[in-house]
Amino acid sequence: MIELYEYNPRWEEAFIRLKTVFETELGNLIIGIEHVGSTSIKGMIAKPIIDLDIIIENYDRLSEVVTKLNGLGYIHQLQWSFKGRETFERVNEKLPCHSEFIKHHLYVCDENSIELKNHLDFRDYLRTHPEAVEEYNQLKVCLVTSKSTRAEYTEGKTHFIFNILHKIRKNKLDRNF
Known part of the structure; x- marks a missing residue:
């Protein structure tokens, strides 16, 4: 659990x-x-x-x-x-x-490493976006209360994490144009 x-x-x-x-x-x-x-x-x-x-x-x-x-x-x-x-x-x-x-x-x-970049970018984004923290908190609670296994819990968070990383990369590209 x-x-x-x-x-x-x-x-x-x-x-x-x-x-x-x-x-x-x-x-x-x-x-x-x-x-x-x-x-x-x-x-x-x-x-x-x-x-x-x-x-x-x-x-x-x-x-x-x-x-x-x-x-x-x-x-x-x-x-x-x-x-x-x-x-x-x-x-x-x-x-x-x-x-x-x-x-x-x-x-x-x-x-x-792209993994290091992902860890730091995701952390830094959440540190400056309290609404994303609240959304992520709600997702975690939902996953835990739905009796997810550890693997399901991790997988359930992956889509949220990838969406944030995609948003970060898109914003960086937009600023460079």
């Missing part, structure tokens, strides 16, 4: 704690870390799971990052990865530096 929670400012605090750990442990192997997903948007209902995109310059750094993340208790999930967005899963609930465990999804994206 999927449980949604009202926006919680502690999600941002949790992201910052995780970001600090990854910046410390990965150092110059990465060029940034972004908080993406519903927990990164004020007013958004969400599953209490932090989504993080660790950004690397290019795939030349990936093997070093994978090795470091393995040392931190993460396994590279090849079956859920594709070029531009690599997925990692925790094998235990202990983080380095005595940080408390915070449920999270971890991705590594190269800086030119």
Whole structure:
């Protein structure tokens, strides 16, 4: 069963704690870390799971990052990865530096990845369009109350996300003409 929670400012605090750990442990192997997903948007209902995109310059750094993340208790999930967005899963609930465990999804994206661009564009759009946040919240509640499976819930959100991304791309094209 999927449980949604009202926006919680502690999600941002949790992201910052995780970001600090990854910046410390990965150092110059990465060029940034972004908080993406519903927990990164004020007013958004969400599953209490932090989504993080660790950004690397290019795939030349990936093997070093994978090795470091393995040392931190993460396994590279090849079956859920594709070029531009690599997925990692925790094998235990202990983080380095005595940080408390915070449920999270971890991705590594190269800086030119379309997946990274989609994550950031969608997040930034919702942060500046409260009416879209409300519409997305209503969709999520509808999906959860209709007894959707996790796969159905995710699929049910996909059309909304693609429509927003299409609108963003169209607006960018219109401004360039």
